[in-house]
Amino acid sequence: MSRPDGVPAAMRAAVLYGAGDLRVVDRPVPEPRAEEVLVRVAMCGICGTDLKILDGGFPQTPPYGDYIPGHEWTGTVVAGGSAVDELGPGDRVCIEAHHGCGRCGNCLTGKYTACLNYGDAGRGHRASGMTANGGFAEYAIHHVGALYRLPDTVTVEDAVLLTTAGTGLYGLDTAGAYVAGQDVVVFGPGPVGLMTAQVCKRMGAAQVILVGTRRSRLGLGAGLGADRTVDATETDPVRAVLDLTAGQGADLVIEASGGPDVPEQCGRAVKRGGKILFLAFYPDAVRLDLSAVIRKDVTMYTARGEGGDNVRRAVALAAAGMIRGGELITHRFALEDIGEAFRVVRERDGEPLKVVVVP
Structure with a gap:
């Protein structure tokens, strides 16, 4: 295809040359194939998975020296491949990171984040x-198929969190979590937990209880709609949840913290016959008294990523003003300063919540 007007031949990109070796260099601007779209990136977020990628601990990545990370991005379409008629130049878009093969059994049933x-x-x-x-x-x-047009009312800052919101929505979808009138506990007020807590409240949860260890994040969660917050550094979170639910426990407990001891707390905080939804990844093996969970007849669910067309739902919620992402952004860095951005995330310097890179 011919190069679109105004699109240069080369671009700046952060390329991973080895574990811990991320360099901003010149690279050719990629050309979209038939069903692909070329996007001018406006903003890309950094998450915990990116730290694993930077350290060389993530499977099936492209070869060092060719690999450009970054899976939470948004921008503006500049060109489409020969088979693309859904989007055109000037359309603002957000993404689903995952695009399945479209041919395996999992993809055909909407489980493309678990593509075979x-x-x-x-x-x-x-x-x-x-x-x-x-x-x-x-x-x-x-x-x-993994790009979504953004309404004018959705800002770039909100858009960069919509993949994250899709993660929470996919988990709720997987768990059949019709939470209207129910008590919901969210462990972990990080980006996934905060976006998921907003969704639960907008879906009519009677009470959303947010549990965490950092006051700034808990305060933000309260501002975004959480009914109650529990500082786990000051009180036993299980006892607090039981006190807030008349001693019964929550109908749904969502684990978004990644703390190895938190699954055990989830099992104790959920009511008999309730549900636990795991959205987090863990650095090591976790602790969970499975027999106690079984005795309570609890159903446990896991979900990976933003499957089931749930980013599209997140776009609709953001357009209606029902979820907000921009308030989670605490730090912005230019692409040339991406090394410093990763340092801030790793060292938690300045209480980062969502750090974004702006090319």
Whole structure:
């Protein structure tokens, strides 16, 4: 295809050359294939997965020296491949990181974050910033089926958190969590937990209880709609949840913290016959008294990523003003300063919540 007007031949991009070796260098602007779209990146977020990628601990990434990470990005379409007619130049978009192969049994039932051809580009799978080049660059390409047009009312700052919101929505979808009138506890007021807590409140939960260890995040969660907050450094969170639910426990407990001891607390904080939804990843094996969970007839669910078309739902919620993402952004860095951005995230310097890179 011919190069679109105004699109340069080269761009700046953060390329991973080895574990811990991320360099901002010149790279050719990628050209979209038939079903792909070229996007001028406006903003890309950093999350815990990116730290694992930077350290070389993430599977099925592209080869060092060619690999551009970044899977939480948003921007403006500049060109589409020959088969693309859903989007056009000037459309603002957000992404789903995952685009499944579209041909395996999981993809055909909406479970494309668990694609059976995960990492196999030849069979059509791509996970932007994970198994394929992503958004820590001035331009990125992605499959048209994993891009969503943004209404004018949705800001860039809100848009960069919509993949994260889709993660919570997919988990709720997986758990069949019709939470209207129910008590919900969210452990972990990070980006996933805060976006999920907002969704639960907008879905009519009687009470959303947010549990964490950092006052600034708990305060933000209260401002975004959590009914109660529990500082786990000051009180036993299980006891607090039981006190707030008349001793019965919560109908649904959502684990978004990643703390190895928190699953055990979830099992104690959920009511008999209730549900636990695990959205977090863990650095090590976790502690959970499974027999106690079984005795309470609790159902446990897990969900990976933002599957089931749930980013589209997140866009609709953001457009209606029902969820807000921009307030989670605490730090912004230019692409050239991405090394400092990662340092801030790793060292938690200045209480970062969502750190974003602006090309």
